[in-house]
Amino acid sequence: MRIEEAEGGFLWRPRRHQQVNTEAEWAKLPPSQPCPTPEWRLQPASSLSLPGSPLSAQQQDSGSGGGGSCFSLPPAPNRASEMPEQSNDYRVVVFGAAGVGKSSLVLRFVRGTFRETYVPTIEDTYRQVICCEKSVCTLQITDTTGSHQFPAMQRLSISKGHAFILVYSVTSKQSLEDLLPIYEQIRQIKGDVQKVPIMLVGNKTDEDQRELQASEGEALANKWNCSFMETSAKNNSNVQELFEELLNLEKRRPVCLQVDGKKAKAPTRAARLRGKCCLM
Structure with missing residues (x-):
């Protein structure tokens, strides 16, 4: 079956498998050419729906006469209500910017691993259990793309985000300048960004060829009125401290990486195997 938009509504017609073999041949069929029941019928857009949807009594009567079946479009589902925040x-x-080590920082924090090869990111989300207002909640970390090809995704991430980490590489002065429009968009x-936790992070301190000193990052952080830290995802330097400090900046509600006084950890292998049997 095909549904095609036409002036004043939509055209509905079934596929004619015995007479048409390709899409090109199908497109060449004129609306006036006779075809097996049901024939082509021009229906208002409001009276059209997909097969399998409930038909009204009037529609069932019109379809039972052999002149074709008419359907009406059901209302579009409210996706927001189906998937609540x-x-x-x-x-x-x-x-x-691309290549500054955003994914490496997140993977080092969440999984304790470091990836030597560079793989461009479009957008990845990682989750970890944390303590929030004396109860357990989920820390959701969104690792965004370093490309400027997705401005809509960037705006959506900012609007939904509670805290932000702005990463540059100490080996690239340009990567620090690339953060200026992002900070302005957050603002x-x-x-009022003073109520929003923001960390300016100089990554790749393990590299020898520096273009930026720590004092330059501190100066920009003071200008933006945010916190500053230098890290190395490769050497696992200040990675845990970065996220701890970021959560400590949250003043609207108490959040921390501790759960009941202990660090939230993934289940151990023994815990995962508990209750399971194995074949010896």
Whole structure:
């Protein structure tokens, strides 16, 4: 079956498998050419729906006469109501130019691993259990793309984010300058950035060829009124401290990486195997 838009509504017609073999041949069929029941019928857009949807009594009567079946489009589902936002999530968004080590920082923090090869990111999300207002909640970390090809995704991430990590590489002065428009967009969307936790992070301190000193990052952080830290995802330097400090900046509600006084950890192998049997 095909449904095609036409002036004043939509055209509905079944596929004619015995007479048409390709899409090109199908497109060449004129609306006036006779075809097996049901024939082509021009229906208003409001009276058209997909097969399998409930038909009204009038539609069933019109289809039973052999002149064709008419359907009406059901109302579009409200996707927002089907997938409600998790109110207890705390969303952290990581921004920065391509290749500064955003994904390496997140993977080092969440999984304790470091990836030597560079793989461009479009957008990845990682989750970890944390303590939030004396209860357990989810830390959701969004690792964004370093490309400027997705401005809509960037705006959406800012609007939904609670805290932000702005990463540059100490080996690239340009990567620090690339953060300026991102910070301005955060300020425009969030308004008073003094109430929003923001960390300016100079990554790749393990590299020898520096173009930026720590004092330059500190100066920009003071100008933006945000916190500053230098890290190395490769050497696992200040990675855990970065996320701890970011959560400590949150003043609207208490959040931390501790759960009941202990660090939130993934289940151990023994815990995962508990209750399972194995074949010896």
